Amino acid sequence: MELTTILFYLFSLITISSAAIMVFSKNIVHSAFALMFTLVGVAALYVLLYADFLAATQLLVYVGGILILFLFGLMLTSQGRDMDFKSITVNLLPASLLSSAAAILLIYAFGTAEWTIISPIEHSDTVHGLGMMLMSDYVLPFIIAGVLLLIAIIGAIVMATRLSSRLKKESN
Amino acid sequence: MDIMMIQMITEPGLTHFLVVSAILFGLGLMAILTKRNVIMVLMGVELILNSANINLVAFSRFTELSLDGHMISLFVIIMAAAEAAVALAIVLNIYNRFNSINLDDISLMKG
Numbered sequence: 001m002e003l004t005t006i007l008f009y010l011f012s013l014i015t016i017s018s019a020a021i022m023v024f025s026k027n028i029v030h031s032a033f034a035l036m037f038t039l040v041g042v043a044a045l046y047v048l049l050y051a052d053f054l055a056a057t058q059l060l061v062y063v064g065g066i067l068i069l070f071l072f073g074l075m076l077t078s079q080g081r082d083m084d085f086k087s088i089t090v091n092l093l094p095a096s097l098l099s100s101a102a103a104i105l106l107i108y109a110f111g112t113a114e115w116t117i118i119s120p121i122e123h124s125d126t127v128h129g130l131g132m133m134l135m136s137d138y139v140l141p142f143i144i145a146g147v148l149l150l151i152a153i154i155g156a157i158v159m160a161t162r163l164s165s166r167l168k169k170e171s172n
Numbered sequence: 173m174d175i176m177m178i179q180m181i182t183e184p185g186l187t188h189f190l191v192v193s194a195i196l197f198g199l200g201l202m203a204i205l206t207k208r209n210v211i212m213v214l215m216g217v218e219l220i221l222n223s224a225n226i227n228l229v230a231f232s233r234f235t236e237l238s239l240d241g242h243m244i245s246l247f248v249i250i251m252a253a254a255e256a257a258v259a260l261a262i263v264l265n266i267y268n269r270f271n272s273i274n275l276d277d278i279s280l281m282k283g
Contacts, residue, residue, distance in 0.1 A: 008184040095205035103198030152254035
């Protein structure tokens with residue numbers, strides 16, 4: 001067996017099993033940490049697919065940003081010291097039936113479809129190509145994404161500051 | 173024939189990555205449907221976005237969608253970051269108003 005194959009199976013095992021731990025864990029903090037391992041495993045799968053820039057972005061944005069945001073959200077919304085981060089689970093049977101049906105249907109579709117697979121193009125690195133594309137073909141989506149991020153940040157700040165000013169008013 | 177089969181199983185091709193992403197999608201759907209904590213539901217959404225991203229990157233490696241797939245998944249990551257920031261702000265507002273982030277308690281707009 002080649003090293004790539006072993007690494008693929010190892011990382012997909014890590015990804016799937018920690019995603020399962022995330023879903024089935026009772027403790028939300030454990031779920032958040034399992035989500036971290038899932039995201040790192042997905043980044044490793046990106047590396048196996050020769051997407052080096054995307055893997056770095058995944059680590060920086062998801063593990064470094066979004067996950068920390070989730071942990072902050074958990075911390076700020078935990079009700080006092082007596083709440084031990086339990087997550088309530090409902091509809092276990094119909095939800096598991098539905099989601100496993102969706103997964104099996106997707107796997108069946110992926111297994112039976114005949115994609116036109118070309119021999120993979122070997123990129124030494126994707127950063128140069130991605131940069132060229134961002135400045136030529138994708139310049140409009142790039143600018144729109146920048147504006148979207150600006151609006152999202154402004155919106156988040158406005159919501160958070162309105163919250164704190166209302167709190168101040170109530171306490172006075 | 174047997175050697176072909178073994179090679180198909182051992183060498184990770186397009187279908188292998190697609191199967192991994194399908195399983196991740198199922199787990200994310202499960203998290204969205206069963207959990208009643210808003211933050212857990214958001215984590216399920218992130219899982220589904222990641223599975224879509226794996227699909228895009230796998231297609232960009234193995235089919236003619238070369239670097240365009242990378243670009244699309246880059247924009248998906250940008251969207252996910254913006255969505256997480258706004259959603260967490262909304263969750264904090266909800267917690268402040270209802271003193272709970274259980275989805276079943278937040279049913280004012282149900283009518």
